[in-house]
Amino acid sequence: MATFNVHVTIENKPGISDPEGDTILNDLVLKGAHKTVSKIKTAKMLKFTIKEKDKKAARSKIQKICDELRIYNPMVSTVTIDVFNA
Amino acid sequence: MKVGVVVFPGSNCDRDMYHVLTDVFNFDAQYYWHEKSLPKNIDAVILPGGFSYGDRLRAGVIAAHSPIIKDVQKMAEKGIPILGVCNGFQILVESGLLPGVLLKNESLNFMCKWTNLIVENNKTPFTNQFKLHAKIPIPIANGEGRYFVDDDTLKQLKKKNQIVFRYTQVVNGSSNRIAGVCNEEGNVVGMMPHPERAVESEINPVDNKPSSLIFESLLVKMGVTN
Secondary structure (H helix, E strand, O other), rough: EEEEEEEEEEEEEOOOOOOOHHHHHHHOOOOOOOOOOOOOOEEEEEEEEEEEEHHHHHHHHHHHHHHHHOOOOOOOOEEEEEEEEO | OOOEEOOHHHHHOOOHHHHHHHHOOOEEEEEEEEEOOOOOOOOEEEEEOOOOHOOOOOOOOOOOHOOHHHHHHHHHHHHHOEEOOOHHHHHHHHHOOOOOOOEEOOOOOEEEEEEEEEEOOOOOOOOOOOOOOOOOEEEEEEEEEEEOOOOOHHHHHHHHOOOEEEEEOOOOOOHHEEEEEEOOOOEEEEEEOOOHHOOOOOOOOOOOOOOHHHEEEHHHOOOOOO
16 A cells, blocks of 8 residues: 545536636736736645555545545536645 | 424524524424434424534535435435525535535625515425515525526426525526525425524514515425414
8 A cells, every 4th residue: 555645626617607716817917917817717626645555546536535425516616636646 | 393403513593593483483493413313203304504514615515414414315305394594505405405506606705685585486385375476585694605507407497496586686696596496396495595584573674574484384384374
């Protein structure tokens, strides 16, 4: 068994409004001198530490946890899972 | 006529609800801690408002995994009237008893204000005393109150008459101005506004009678009055 750090990023699906991201873009970034920025999306990240036999098993376990316990709401959100060696 | 008021860690409208049920409408109400089970002879269940688990992760999602929810699900299947108010609505949605999701208000603000509802379904245990399209002046108090469903689900809600309450005007950006919905069978109802804060004339500056009909509907459903 090895230890892995797993980052779970929960973000709105395309088409679901993200007023916080829009405010950061329009009222902060674009009001500065950063006119090349065209989009900001907010997201929530959960950082798991988990012991599994390999990266694949760690990813699979975390996906199962996210689905079973509704860590994200599939109607409006997606999760992206990134696995790193601890 | 036993009504169970479920209490989660962080519920804060449970006592208001209990007061209204017992002192205003003479229900035999009882609190049930979320780790306990519900008795089999209960006639209705109410999930009150508040901030269960401090809204951590997402409003209602952690409470949706509380042991008592399995009993609430069983009672929902039996057709027993179940009402979720505010955080109670969020918990019903997150437990899969009602469709949709409650997102942060479009303004990102916690909104505490009086709104007006329109009754869109007067067949539920909590709306059977209303005329269709009756208006209800009622307060909201929430940060994650923007009801959202995708287009396909919205079509299904309309088709199956599951939209129970809509705001008269845009309040928080909710889909189709929805403020409350029910399950397909109609016995499980969730609503963001707080009827328990609107049924007494002392604290309702507009008109306390419409909100009272929500509880009077339940009395009628339970065969207490006509």
